[in-house]
Amino acid sequence: MAQIHTLHILNKAPEHPRSGECLRSLNPGDALLLIENAVLALATPGELTAGIPVYALSPDVLARGLAQTARKASLVDFPAMVELTAQAQKVISW
Amino acid sequence: MAQIHTLHILNKAPEHPRSGECLRSLNPGDALLLIENAVLALATPGELTAGIPVYALSPDVLARGLAQTARKASLVDFPAMVELTAQAQKVISW
Amino acid sequence: MSTLIVIDQPPYGAWAGREALDMAFSLAAFDQPVALLFTGAGVNWLRKSQETMGIEQKSVERNLSAAPVFGVEAIYADATACALYGLVPDSMVAGVAIAESSAEVIRQHSHTAFAG
Amino acid sequence: MSTLIVIDQPPYGAWAGREALDMAFSLAAFDQPVALLFTGAGVNWLRKSQETMGIEQKSVERNLSAAPVFGVEAIYADATACALYGLVPDSMVAGVAIAESSAEVIRQHSHTAFAG
Amino acid sequence: MTATTVQNYTLVITGAPYSSQAPQTALLFAKAAVAAGHTVDRVFLYGDGVHLASSLSSPPSDESHWADQWGNFLSDNDIPGVACIASALRRGLIDESEQKRYELPASNLREPFIIAGLGEWVEGTMASSRVLYFHAGD
Amino acid sequence: MTATTVQNYTLVITGAPYSSQAPQTALLFAKAAVAAGHTVDRVFLYGDGVHLASSLSSPPSDESHWADQWGNFLSDNDIPGVACIASALRRGLIDESEQKRYELPASNLREPFIIAGLGEWVEGTMASSRVLYFHAGD
Numbered sequence: 001m002a003q004i005h006t007l008h009i010l011n012k013a014p015e016h017p018r019s020g021e022c023l024r025s026l027n028p029g030d031a032l033l034l035i036e037n038a039v040l041a042l043a044t045p046g047e048l049t050a051g052i053p054v055y056a057l058s059p060d061v062l063a064r065g066l067a068q069t070a071r072k073a074s075l076v077d078f079p080a081m082v083e084l085t086a087q088a089q090k091v092i093s094w
Numbered sequence: 095m096a097q098i099h100t101l102h103i104l105n106k107a108p109e110h111p112r113s114g115e116c117l118r119s120l121n122p123g124d125a126l127l128l129i130e131n132a133v134l135a136l137a138t139p140g141e142l143t144a145g146i147p148v149y150a151l152s153p154d155v156l157a158r159g160l161a162q163t164a165r166k167a168s169l170v171d172f173p174a175m176v177e178l179t180a181q182a183q184k185v186i187s188w
Numbered sequence: 189m190s191t192l193i194v195i196d197q198p199p200y201g202a203w204a205g206r207e208a209l210d211m212a213f214s215l216a217a218f219d220q221p222v223a224l225l226f227t228g229a230g231v232n233w234l235r236k237s238q239e240t241m242g243i244e245q246k247s248v249e250r251n252l253s254a255a256p257v258f259g260v261e262a263i264y265a266d267a268t269a270c271a272l273y274g275l276v277p278d279s280m281v282a283g284v285a286i287a288e289s290s291a292e293v294i295r296q297h298s299h300t301a302f303a304g
Numbered sequence: 305m306s307t308l309i310v311i312d313q314p315p316y317g318a319w320a321g322r323e324a325l326d327m328a329f330s331l332a333a334f335d336q337p338v339a340l341l342f343t344g345a346g347v348n349w350l351r352k353s354q355e356t357m358g359i360e361q362k363s364v365e366r367n368l369s370a371a372p373v374f375g376v377e378a379i380y381a382d383a384t385a386c387a388l389y390g391l392v393p394d395s396m397v398a399g400v401a402i403a404e405s406s407a408e409v410i411r412q413h414s415h416t417a418f419a420g
Numbered sequence: 421m422t423a424t425t426v427q428n429y430t431l432v433i434t435g436a437p438y439s440s441q442a443p444q445t446a447l448l449f450a451k452a453a454v455a456a457g458h459t460v461d462r463v464f465l466y467g468d469g470v471h472l473a474s475s476l477s478s479p480p481s482d483e484s485h486w487a488d489q490w491g492n493f494l495s496d497n498d499i500p501g502v503a504c505i506a507s508a509l510r511r512g513l514i515d516e517s518e519q520k521r522y523e524l525p526a527s528n529l530r531e532p533f534i535i536a537g538l539g540e541w542v543e544g545t546m547a548s549s550r551v552l553y554f555h556a557g558d
Numbered sequence: 559m560t561a562t563t564v565q566n567y568t569l570v571i572t573g574a575p576y577s578s579q580a581p582q583t584a585l586l587f588a589k590a591a592v593a594a595g596h597t598v599d600r601v602f603l604y605g606d607g608v609h610l611a612s613s614l615s616s617p618p619s620d621e622s623h624w625a626d627q628w629g630n631f632l633s634d635n636d637i638p639g640v641a642c643i644a645s646a647l648r649r650g651l652i653d654e655s656e657q658k659r660y661e662l663p664a665s666n667l668r669e670p671f672i673i674a675g676l677g678e679w680v681e682g683t684m685a686s687s688r689v690l691y692f693h694a695g696d
Contacts, residue, residue, distance in 0.1 A: 006411075011583070011695040013198045013229040015111040017344050018312060018418070025407040036579045037201035037695040040232055043273045059242025059586070063200050065235035069274065078590035085688055086565045086596065092416045093691035100295075105445070105557040107314045107345040111228050112196060112302070119291040130441045131317035131557040134348055137389045153358025153448070157316050159351040163390065172452035179550055180427045180458065186300045187553035191545065201579050201695035204434070207467050207507060214538035220546070243582060244622045299545060304434040304467045304555055307683065317441050317557040320572070323605050323645060330676035336684070359444060360484045415683060420572040420605045420693050438648040439606050468577050468606075474650030478660050487650075510576040512612030512625075512666065522616050526664035528650065558696075 004053075005029035007088035011036040014044055022094040026052045033084060034073060035060055042070045057081060098147075099123040101182035105130040108138055116188040120146045127178060128167060129154055136164045151175060190221040190261075192297035194290075196228035197304075200245055204304030205233060209251060211301060216259035223297065224255065227266035227290045230303070231273055234265055234280045252281050266290045306337040306377075308413035310406075312344035313420075316361055320420030321349060325367060327417060332375035339413065340371065343382035343406045346419070347389055350381055350396045368397050382406045428459045430544030430551045433469035437486040438479065440556035443472045447490055449552070454497055461548040463494065464541045465503040465533070468556065470513045473503045473533035491530050501533040502540045566597045568682030568689045571607035575624040576617065578694035581610045585628055587690070592635055599686040601632065602679045603641040603671070606694065608651045611641045611671035629668050639671040640678045 008030060012019045019038065026032060026049055034041060035057040041048055043066055048054055056073035067075075076084065085091050102124060106113045113132065120126060120143055128135060129151040135142055137160055142148055150167035161169075170178065179185050193212045195205045215222040226233055233248060240247045255263055264287040265280070277284070287293045294300055309328045311321045331338040342349055349364060356363045371379055380403040381396070393402070403409045410416055431450060435442025450460055465472055477487045494501045503513060512528075515535045519527040529535060545551050569588060573580025588598055603610055615625045632639045641651060650666075653673045657665040667673060683689050 009690070011201070011579075011693065013201070013695070015229055016696070017109040021312065021343065021406070025410055027407070027411065035583060037198045037229070040198055040229060040273065043232070043275075045272075045274070057583075060200070062239040062241075063243045063245070063247075064198075064232055065237040065239070065279075067237075067239075078586050079594060081587060082590045082594050082596065085567075085690065086563060086594075090414060091688055091690060092410070093693065094418060103552070105317070105441075105555065107317070107557070109345055110558070115196065115227065115290070119294055121291070121295065129445060131314045131345070134314055134345060134389065137348070137391075139388075139390070151445075154316070156355040156357075157359045157361070157363075158314075158348060159353040159355070159395075161353075161355075172448050173456060175449060176452045176456050176458065179429075179552065180425060180456075184298060185550060185552060186294070187555065188302060189545070197696055203510075203577050204467055204696070210506065210538060211466075211541065215542055215545075218539065218542045220542060243579070243586075245582070246621065299551060301432075301551070301553060302555065305683070313558055319438050319440075319648075320558075320605055326644065326676060327604075327679065330680055331683075334677065334680045336680060359441070359448075361444070362483065415689060417570075417689070417691060418693065436606070436649070468574070471609075471649060476650035476652045476657075476662050476664065476666060478647040478650070478652065478656070478662065480644075480647075483648075506618075509616040509618075510621075511574070511609060512614035512616070514614045514616070518616070519614075524614050524616065526614065526666055528614060528664055528666055 004031045004088040006090045006092060007031050007033060007084055008092050008094060009033045009035060010038040010094045012094065013037040014041045018094050023049060039064055039066060042066050042072050048072055055084065098125045098182040100184045100186060101125050101127060101178055102186050102188060103127045103129060104132040104188045106188065107131040108135045112188050117143060133158055133160060136160050136166050142166055149178065189298045191215055191299040191301065192223050192225055192294060193301050194225045194227065195230040195233060195303045198229040199233045199248060200243060205230065208303035212260055213258050222260055223262040224260060225264045225290060225293050227269050231265050231269040231275055234284055235275060236279055236281060249281060256283055264293050305414045307331055307415040308339050308341055308410060309417050310341045310343065311346040311349060311419045314345040315349045315364060316359060321346065322364065324419035328376055329374050338376055339378040340376060341380045341406060341409050343385050347381050347385040347391055350400055351391060352395055352397060365397060372399055380409050426458055427550050428461050428548040429453055430461045430464065430548040432464045432466055433472060433554045434467040435554060435556035436468040436471040442554040442556055443486045443490060446554040447493060450493065460499045462500040462502060462544050464544055467507050470503040470508045470511055473513060473530050475528050475530035487530055491532060495532050502536050503533055505535050505537050508535050564596055565688050566599050566686040567591055568599045568602065568686040570602045570604055570679065570689065571610060571692045572605040573692060573694035574606040574609040580692040580694055581624045581628060584692040585631060588631065598637045600638040600640060600682050602682055605645050608641040608646045608649055611651055611668050613666050613668040625668055629670060633670050640674050641671055643673050643675050646673050
């Protein structure tokens with residue numbers, strides 16, 4: 001995993017106003033981790049972000065039946081989520 | 095008050111996905127009652143609905159400091175809200 | 189009186205959708221006419237192959253498949269929402285009717301209750 | 305470490321915003337640097353002349369006016385959200401700084417906490 | 421239907437006090453309905469709304485005590501207040517009989533609320549002429 | 559900062575069990591963090607998150623019992639679990655001392671949780687290297 005400045009953890013569905021706020025706040029060097037309802041963004045058309053690494057929590061992806069459509073993100077398990085939060089200099093929970 | 099087919103009671107802020115769903119579901123003969131967070135729609139630009147009567151619960155309007163800007167709706171108190179629900183043939187709480 | 193239960197919240201992230209399903213099953217158990225409408229992010233309840241072991245919740249897929257057996261008259265899914273979330277009949281549980289207009293489905297029922 | 309408390313939920317309809325305010329006041333009471341950012345529907349916390357008697361809740365207007373006294377370093381309001389809700393400096397409580405970019409405000413703080 | 425038709429309301433509250441505005445709006449509505457001569461068939465607490473029936477809620481003395489106010493309103497007007505048993509058990513809202521059955525250390529249901537099944541809601545929809553829902557607004 | 563840096567986490571949970579997914583995600587995260595050799599300084603329950611500390615929560619036997627699981631995890635790992643007193647009192651989550659002070663009919667705080675002020679959260683932000691929030695997702 002590359003050095004991450006800010007890890008943005010998003011748990012809101014794409015319709016939620018905070019989801020848009022989060023996506024507009026990403027900067028080069030940041031990373032985005034989708035958990036809970038936010039993994040539904042994997043099912044919607046279009047790219048989520050330009051040039052920002054996107055991760056998605058696999059238990060949440062599997063629960064929502066999205067394992068086949070998850071090409072927009074790298075799937076991570078809980079140990080990898082912990083590792084992301086440890087590596088990032090800063091973590092924001094949206 | 096004119097005869098109302100369906101009274102739509104909306105309590106969600108304009109950003110909430112259910113707010114848009116509600117506005118798209120209005121039919122001629124219906125009425126819209128804004129309560130709680132939904133009265134914030136009175137502060138936003140543009141019309142809410144075309145040709146549908148719009149009411150707003152005055153205690154909620156006053157609490158949010160919107161009494162001056164409430165030209166998009168007729169203000170009603172709780173007794174008038176009761177009357178609206180009694181007159182309408184059908185009530186939907188969004 | 190026919191009741192429509194509307195679920196517009198996504199599965200597993202909140203309980204309101206589950207509890208709305210229980211309302212539908214309860215009406216059916218009392219032989220009251222009831223239908224379900226899934227719209228917005230709520231259509232994701234209808235996706236096949238939900239594997240919930242990793243989040244330690246029960247899958248709702250089986251409940252939904254059983255809805256007709258328990259007397260739920262129809263399961264509607266909003267067409268626009270299905271398109272947004274890439275849901276086609278093949279990727280959805282069986283027995284779902286695609287509704288071009290949620291507003292029209294709502295209009296056809298005398299009583300509407302939303303998930304929390 | 306400087307903390308930014310972000311409130312994006314409208315006032316009175318939910319408690320999360322109030323409880324986020326308490327977080328800010330609590331940090332200030334412990335002499336920790338803290339600022340508030342209001343964005344989205346949350347900017348409506350900042351409107352003047354909130355008369356809450358009819359909903360039997362306490363107004364938050366006075367609390368917000370007192371924020372600088374209690375040591376909150378800055379109150380930012382997102383410019384786009386203010387425009388959407390027709391908020392101009394004259395219609396807002398005193399001491400609010402309009403932020404052209406919420407993202408920039410967030411970037412300037414080392415710790416960010418959202419209202420529930 | 422005219423302005424003088426008396427309605428019989430079932431009110432369903434799904435938002436929790438001190439989390440949503442739902443119980444407050446519902447109470448002010450219920451008081452206005454009764455004052456106007458309408459009846460309230462029952463109040464049904466569902467989902468997070470069951471927290472309204474807690475006997476332990478203790479807001480600061482300068483804030484409204486919604487559980488207290490609701491309890492008094494129901495008692496004064498002989499209106500049944502029912503918390504859904506499935507919602508209540510998950511969320512830790514328990515009457516004495518559930519306390520015994522599940523061997524729990526305490527019970528916390530406020531009078532005059534009772535705990536019962538969703539059938540109470542179904543009956544409400546059949547018995548009343550209007551069913552209104554008070555949801556959380558966020 | 560390298561992959562082997564040990565972090566000390568403060569976890570803040572603001573979403574309620576059986577209402578949001580927050581307590582579940584937080585628990586699975588906390589277990590993975592401890593398994594990886596990191597430490598959890600404390601878990602702070604705020605807003606609706608205080609319901610996680612209820613001793614009366616009784617989900618159906620075929621569902622996860624999040625309050626039980628959290629209580630066991632905290633005890634097994636000697637991690638303090640603190641429910642914010644202001645959030646807790648409004649929502650009817652009470653320990654024995656608050657029961658006495660407010661003359662309430664019962665208490666319902668689950669061991670090993672304690673009730674304390676927001677200062678515990680402030681201390682957490684100062685003592686730990688990472689503060690993570692687990693909010694409701696709707």
